[in-house]
Structure formats: structure tokens, C-alpha cells
Amino acid sequence: MTLPEPPLLAAQRRERLLADLHAHGSLRVSEIARALGVTTVTVRRDIAQLVDEGAIERVHGGVRLPRGTETQPHVTAAVEDPARLAGTDEATLPAVGMVVPSLDYYWPEIIRGASDAAPDAGVRLVLRGSSYDDVADVRRQTSWLVDTVGVQGLLIAPPTLGEEAATLITWLAGLAVPVVFVERTATVGPYHEYVESVSTDHAFGASLAVRHLAAEGHRRVGFLASGSSPTTPAVQRGWKRTAAELGLELDGTPEVICADHRVPSWSDDVGRAIEACTATGTTALLVHSDREAISLVARCEDRGIQVPRDLAVVAYDDEIAGLTNPALSAIRPAKYTIGETAMQLLSKRMQDGPGRPVHRVRISPQLIVRDSSRVHARP
Numbered sequence: 311m312t313l314p315e316p317p318l319l320a321a322q323r324r325e326r327l328l329a330d331l332h333a334h335g336s337l338r339v340s341e342i343a344r345a346l347g348v349t350t351v352t353v354r355r356d357i358a359q360l361v362d363e364g365a366i367e368r369v370h371g372g373v374r375l376p377r378g379t380e381t382q383p384h385v386t387a388a389v390e391d392p393a394r395l396a397g398t399d400e401a402t403l404p405a406v407g408m409v410v411p412s413l414d415y416y417w418p419e420i421i422r423g424a425s426d427a428a429p430d431a432g433v434r435l436v437l438r439g440s441s442y443d444d445v446a447d448v449r450r451q452t453s454w455l456v457d458t459v460g461v462q463g464l465l466i467a468p469p470t471l472g473e474e475a476a477t478l479i480t481w482l483a484g485l486a487v488p489v490v491f492v493e494r495t496a497t498v499g500p501y502h503e504y505v506e507s508v509s510t511d512h513a514f515g516a517s518l519a520v521r522h523l524a525a526e527g528h529r530r531v532g533f534l535a536s537g538s539s540p541t542t543p544a545v546q547r548g549w550k551r552t553a554a555e556l557g558l559e560l561d562g563t564p565e566v567i568c569a570d571h572r573v574p575s576w577s578d579d580v581g582r583a584i585e586a587c588t589a590t591g592t593t594a595l596l597v598h599s600d601r602e603a604i605s606l607v608a609r610c611e612d613r614g615i616q617v618p619r620d621l622a623v624v625a626y627d628d629e630i631a632g633l634t635n636p637a638l639s640a641i642r643p644a645k646y647t648i649g650e651t652a653m654q655l656l657s658k659r660m661q662d663g664p665g666r667p668v669h670r671v672r673i674s675p676q677l678i679v680r681d682s683s684r685v686h687a688r689p
Contacts, residue, residue, distance in 0.1 A: 510674075
């Protein structure tokens, strides 16, 4: 039987760190943690000791030898080749849990962003899928990660509407491990203190769409969105506020909240939205999400309504909007960056502890203009 190597003592870790620095010039904190098989918190303690002794200097994201003491030419950038690191088993890294409501739409890119950021944070990601509205299942998945896996931090997108969701959020905020909400915001306690979060500024995304359509000459811009999406309220708020600011016609303009796309009545809701556009002279629609927008364009074709000549359309999400004919203009949330930033924020919370101020990061989406809303695309 092969016995595991005993962990290095603090003095041994610092000696190893100095040896690697003399060999490579500069190192990232995450690289040191992986090479030594310890957490980034432990590495930062060792770094602080060596800095106090004047043996090393801090640089952004890592450390280097003090100028003039290098035994080799100074390396100005962090070394990118991971092959030189000691072969640390990923399973020995501290685990961070992630619970998301979907594994096949919108969320895969967020997951990838968090996963790619995990090595630099000195952690490994353990993923669980749940649902948008099953509070009990979200709690069950979280409990498994905390109690069975022993995660040291949690990224999660919980339900936020209703009394059960409020109870869940209070429970999440009271966990013994740091928690960062992803694409969700919430407050807890008698003083309504915020939970740490990273989210898309969806109201701003809707504003981009409305301003684009107004610039194309549309004076009546309608709204169609899924009632089951937690994103809908923010998108709807941004649409209405911006339309009012620009002096667009709102009285009688279609504002349709449709059923979930899995419900048979969803198709009827989309049809009614088209009829309302025709009846009110609405010439443009902001539609959340891509599914609804693609279905709406297909229904328009069936009725002889041409997009964008008769009705301009901007989708919200940009998962598959560019694959249609005509290609749909869309608002694109920075999904990869959301996941990456959430992991980085959680890592800082894990390192700095409960004294760190709560951060709420909002990331702006982009407007991607394609054929479905361009004036010059009209026949």
C-alpha cells in the first residue's frame, strides 16, 4: 500500500515557494497553491510572512523576487505553462459547489466561465442541476454539496419569488460557507441586507433594444416575454421605462406575458401578440427569450407578415437567435463573464472571510444587431 505524503510544514512550504521563484522569476498565487497542494488562503499567509521578511514582493495576482536578487532573467508575466507545476491531484483541491436551474439553456456558458476560473482560484467545481422553481430540490441539492461533499463555498441561482423562496434565501445566507448568487439578487434579515451576487443588468439590456428600435424609426415598440422566466420582470421594467423616456407610444401597445413554452397555451399567446401588433399598428417587438422570438417570426411568416419590413424583432438571450432566417437581432448577456466573475468573487470571500464588505456586481449585456431589426434589411 502506498501511503500519502505528509503535508508540508509552513517552513517547508516557504522554502519550496522561494525555490520555485528562483527557478521561474514570478508565480501566481493559484499556481503556488496547486503545486503545494494547499488552499490559496494558506498560500497568502505564507506570502505575507515572506513579504514581511523582505524575501519576496507582491505583484498583481502573484509574487516575484525583489528586483536585483533574481538568479535568472526576470520573468515579467506569470508563467502560463502548467506542466512545470507539481502534479497535484485535482481531487485534493477545496471544493466549491454550483447549483443552477438548467443544464441545457442559458446556463452552460455561465458554468464554463465558473469552471475555467476555478483553477486560478485554487478550487475545483462540483456542479448540480436543479430547477427554476422547485425550492425543495434546490435545498436538497445544496445540502448534499455542503454535508456530503463538504464544499467550502457555493455559487447558486435560487428561486426568489414567494414565501418558500424567501425562507430558502434566508437559509442560504446563514450557511457556514460563503455564498454568491448568480443571476439573482436578494436581501435578507430585518435590515434587508444584500446577499453577495453577480448578475446581468437586464433592465439596461432591454433599454438597449428599445433605443435601437427607436433609432430605426419605430414609435410603437411592444413587449412579449415568458411568464416563467425570472429575468422577465427586469426586462419588462427596462422596456417600459425606456419607452416612456423616449416618448414612444405605450397606450395600447402590446405588453404580453405568455405561458411557459412547454404549456400548450403558449402557442395561443404568441398568436395573440401578433394580432395585437397588427391591431395597434405596433411595428417592433422586444421578445424574451429566443424560443418565443423564433416562434413569433415563424407565425408571422404563416400570416404573410414580413420581418423586419412589417414587424421588427429583437430577441433577448442570444442563445440561438443568430441561426434563424432572418437572423434575429438580440441582447446578449455576458454569460461566460458572469460565471467567471462569480467564481472570482467567491474566491475573494473565501480568502478574506466574513469581514469583507458585500459585493454586488452587475454586468452589462450587449446589443447584437442582425437582419430582423435593420431598416436596410427591409425588402
